[in-house]
Amino acid sequence: MLAETTTNATGKKEIFSNKEIHRVLRNVAASYLILNENKFKVIAYQKAADTVEHLTRELHDIWQEGSLKDVPGIGPSIGSHIDEYFRTGRSSHFEKVFKGIPPSVFALMKVPTIGPKTAFKLAQELHISYPKKAVEKLEEAAKKGRIRSIPTFGEKSEGEIIQAIEAYKKGGMQMERMVLPYAHERAVHLMDYLKKNPLIKRIDALGSMRRMVSTIGDIDIAAVITDETKSSEVIHYFTQYEGTTRIDNAGEAKASIIVPPHIRVDLRIQSESTYGTMLQYFTGSKAHNIKLRDYANKIGFSISEYGVKPTRKFKNSNYKKYSFNRNKEMFEFSNEETLYEFLGLPFIPPEIREGTNEIDLAKKNGLPLLVELKDIRGDFHIHSSYDISTSHDVGKNTYKEIFQNADTLGYEYVGFADHNPKTSGSTSEDITAIMKKRKADIEKQLSSLKQTELHYFIGLEVDILTSGELALPAGALEYVDYLIVSVHSVFSMDVEQMTKRILKALSFPKVKILGHPTGRLLTKRNGYKFDWNQICKEAVERNIGIEINAWPERLDASDSMVRSGIEKGVQFFINTDAHANEQMGNMLYGVEVARRGWASKSDIINTLSYKKVKEWLECC
DNA sequence: GCCGTTTTCGGCCCGACTGTTTTCAGTCG
Numbered sequence: 001m002l003a004e005t006t007t008n009a010t011g012k013k014e015i016f017s018n019k020e021i022h023r024v025l026r027n028v029a030a031s032y033l034i035l036n037e038n039k040f041k042v043i044a045y046q047k048a049a050d051t052v053e054h055l056t057r058e059l060h061d062i063w064q065e066g067s068l069k070d071v072p073g074i075g076p077s078i079g080s081h082i083d084e085y086f087r088t089g090r091s092s093h094f095e096k097v098f099k100g101i102p103p104s105v106f107a108l109m110k111v112p113t114i115g116p117k118t119a120f121k122l123a124q125e126l127h128i129s130y131p132k133k134a135v136e137k138l139e140e141a142a143k144k145g146r147i148r149s150i151p152t153f154g155e156k157s158e159g160e161i162i163q164a165i166e167a168y169k170k171g172g173m174q175m176e177r178m179v180l181p182y183a184h185e186r187a188v189h190l191m192d193y194l195k196k197n198p199l200i201k202r203i204d205a206l207g208s209m210r211r212m213v214s215t216i217g218d219i220d221i222a223a224v225i226t227d228e229t230k231s232s233e234v235i236h237y238f239t240q241y242e243g244t245t246r247i248d249n250a251g252e253a254k255a256s257i258i259v260p261p262h263i264r265v266d267l268r269i270q271s272e273s274t275y276g277t278m279l280q281y282f283t284g285s286k287a288h289n290i291k292l293r294d295y296a297n298k299i300g301f302s303i304s305e306y307g308v309k310p311t312r313k314f315k316n317s318n319y320k321k322y323s324f325n326r327n328k329e330m331f332e333f334s335n336e337e338t339l340y341e342f343l344g345l346p347f348i349p350p351e352i353r354e355g356t357n358e359i360d361l362a363k364k365n366g367l368p369l370l371v372e373l374k375d376i377r378g379d380f381h382i383h384s385s386y387d388i389s390t391s392h393d394v395g396k397n398t399y400k401e402i403f404q405n406a407d408t409l410g411y412e413y414v415g416f417a418d419h420n421p422k423t424s425g426s427t428s429e430d431i432t433a434i435m436k437k438r439k440a441d442i443e444k445q446l447s448s449l450k451q452t453e454l455h456y457f458i459g460l461e462v463d464i465l466t467s468g469e470l471a472l473p474a475g476a477l478e479y480v481d482y483l484i485v486s487v488h489s490v491f492s493m494d495v496e497q498m499t500k501r502i503l504k505a506l507s508f509p510k511v512k513i514l515g516h517p518t519g520r521l522l523t524k525r526n527g528y529k530f531d532w533n534q535i536c537k538e539a540v541e542r543n544i545g546i547e548i549n550a551w552p553e554r555l556d557a558s559d560s561m562v563r564s565g566i567e568k569g570v571q572f573f574i575n576t577d578a579h580a581n582e583q584m585g586n587m588l589y590g591v592e593v594a595r596r597g598w599a600s601k602s603d604i605i606n607t608l609s610y611k612k613v614k615e616w617l618e619c620c
Numbered sequence: 621g622c623c624g625t626t627t628t629c630g631g632c633c634c635g636a637c638t639g640t641t642t643t644c645a646g647t648c649g
Binding site: 039117 | 621622623624625632634635636637638639640641645646649
């Protein structure tokens with residue numbers, strides 16, 4: 001049960017990471033379930049595991065502050081076991097629980113459709129005890145027909161297990177999720193297909209896509225149909241979608257299919273009069289739904305995707321304006337706004353429905369007014385086609401074309417941020433001369449344009465060298481209004497070195513933006529490791545904005561970094577990093593990261609007016 | 621085992637689908 005002792009982004013031992021604690025708690029819950037412990041004890045451990053999984057801070061840090069008891073779902077008992085675990089690297093209690101469970105059980109549980117009980121039974125009956133080759137051994141047994149003879153299993157479930165293992169092996173090889181725009185494209189294609197069916201009246205993509213999560217694991221679609229008696233026709237039509245590789249399940253009200261490359265698509269069908277509760281339910285997140293339903297229970301109502309049932313006597317007069325279905329004895333909602341209102345809550349934007357503390361704050365009317373795309377008044381990170389002999393990619397469009405496009409987008413200002421000229425083979429004087437000429441050329445190119453309300457800034461995206469020095473001579477600073485500094489090479493430094501490197505880069509004059517601060521490429525490359533808290537502190541002190549890079553594969557700072565940054569007083573820029581005019585439209589994705597990070601307009605610097613933003617850049 | 625818009629005791633989100641069963645347990649979202 002001890003994991004490898006590597007260090008993670010915050011410098012903590014890996015066995016103390018949230019990921020590891022989450023795994024241990026999850027396994028305790030599974031073990032209790034297998035051991036037929038009190039089911040609410042099982043739920044308690046699952047809840048604690050969920051909380052740790054979604055924590056935006058390291059539990060180990062919280063423990064060091066002595067605040068474990070403030071973490072929801074962690075009470076005196078679980079808290080004391082975690083305390084022991086953090087102090088000694090093990091927990092005698094957890095070890096005792098695991099004693100009766102073969103370790104193979106947790107390995108088998110990774111296969112879809114195999115839960116704790118099934119895994120335990122299979123491990124026992126087939127004598128599989130070691131985790132390493134557990135799945136392999138199960139597959140072998142299934143293919144030899146040894147599962148069908150186990151009580152409560154049959155030929156069909158044996159076949160299911162073989163299929164599930166195949167899916168697991170495929171999934172294991174490409175665990176990556178889809179980036180949001182790609183998932184969106186897939187969803188649109190599917191919805192276009194569904195819309196061709198005349199029975200479908202309304203259709204929406206919900207789940208993580210509606211919450212605008214940066215990467216999407218599966219696609220959730222809800223539909224209203226015109227004739228409720230014909231839902232199975234629509235379900236059948238759905239399962240016939242071109243390229244469907246597998247029908248996972250298909251009933252009267254919902255179905256799931258798998259489409260290439262291993263994307264799960266869930267469809268739910270519902271009547272129009274109750275569609276509001278369906279929107280709410282299917283948008284999730286699961287954690288938000290559990291908390292919302294829990295809250296509703298406390299005020300005397302039980303929520304499902306079909307409506308809201310009173311669980312005790314209620315004052316009719318308070319709820320007169322809402323639609324009550326006498327047959328089903330429940331309130332019905334055709335839209336979400338009314339549902340939240342009914343519960344005494346303001347509308348909670350889908351982006352923040354993650355089950356953190358949004359419901360508590362909503363009760364107190366304490367939710368922030370989230371930033372919107374229309375609040376954005378400019379973009380500071382755009383690459384042009386202008387040749388300053390950089391060693392990175394240049395953009396596709398001229399300054400003039402970028403400027404005109406920014407005008408079309410209704411911006412008040414635009415910032416040109418080409419990559420710095422390459423430093424090898426040229427002297428500081430050469431580079432300074434290039435920068436001087438660039439400034440003159442920009443001014444010349446844009447002077448011929450007719451008067452607009454649009455202003456421009458001359459910026460530059462400069463590499464942070466491994467030493468933390470900038471790849472730009474001091475003499476060149478005269479020819480820029482601001483610098484974005486970014487790490488573009490040597491990602492594999494340890495936390496301490498990388499933090500030092502970035503801190504040093506932030507100390508140079510005219511540095512106003514820390515660009516794509518993790519260097520990650522979603523689904524492809526993890527970011528480099530550094531101390532986020534220290535960088536935030538420095539950024540606040542030096543009046544430097546941290547970038548939310550709207551490039552769909554970057555989207556960093558991430559939503560959780562944004563939220564923690566805001567708590568520390570950090571201000572952010574949302575920039576597209578566009579290398580072509582059409583990419584300037586990616587701004588929406590950056591705004592969505594900000595919204596998921598609970599950012600309001602005042603947290604985002606490029607929502608300021610031209611005058612204010614100019615002052616901001618010139619300040620300090 | 622956790623927790624408080626009814627509570628320090630008595631609740632704990634809710635429903636669909638599947639396979640192996642004759643009424644339900646397990647899994648999933």
